[in-house]
Amino acid sequence: MKIYFAGSIRGGRQDAELYHKVIAALKENHQVLTEHVGDLSLSVVEDKGDKAIYEQDTAWLRECDVVVAECTQVSLGVGYELAYAEAHGKEVHIFYRPQDTQLSAMLAGNERFHIHRYAKEEDLLAQVKAIWN
Numbered sequence: 001m002k003i004y005f006a007g008s009i010r011g012g013r014q015d016a017e018l019y020h021k022v023i024a025a026l027k028e029n030h031q032v033l034t035e036h037v038g039d040l041s042l043s044v045v046e047d048k049g050d051k052a053i054y055e056q057d058t059a060w061l062r063e064c065d066v067v068v069a070e071c072t073q074v075s076l077g078v079g080y081e082l083a084y085a086e087a088h089g090k091e092v093h094i095f096y097r098p099q100d101t102q103l104s105a106m107l108a109g110n111e112r113f114h115i116h117r118y119a120k121e122e123d124l125l126a127q128v129k130a131i132w133n
């Protein structure tokens with residue numbers, strides 16, 4: 001399966017290490033199109049330019065089978081990607097920590113999205129492995 005992993009970049013990199021671990025778990029059995037989201041040395045201003053990033057990411061969103069998003073760290077880009085994925089009929093899974101954020105009603109209230117709550121990193125990785133491994 002081709003998976004588009006979405007996580008905050010310019011919205012803040014506090015959870016980047018967590019993204020890295022989720023991507024590693026997904027990669028055991030699937031192709032992750034957006035591996036760079038979990039790159040701990042990723043610059044928030046990428047050299048390739050915003051237009052190229054937008055064109056590449058929207059192409060990957062059209063190409064993927066499923067979108068997996070970690071939404072604890074609020075990100076405009078991730079919100080946009082989720083709406084874009086929905087508009088293209090993609091299956092969308094959202095993970096977040098309720099103790100650290102109040103998920104936007106625009107996500108929490110959308111019954112087409114699969115919403116998964118977790119408290120600790122190991123719960124998140126166990127849920128990801130149970131669904132995709």
Ligand SMILES: O=c1[nH]c(=O)n([C@H]2C[C@H](O)[C@@H](COP(=O)(O)O)O2)cc1CO
Binds near residue numbers: 007043044053
């Ligand atoms: O350099 C980038 N590369 C990139 O692929 N993105 C995409 C993938 C992420 O899931 C999402 C993050 O958006 P934001 O940067 O607004 O937090 O946007 C976003 C940026 C920077 O906005």
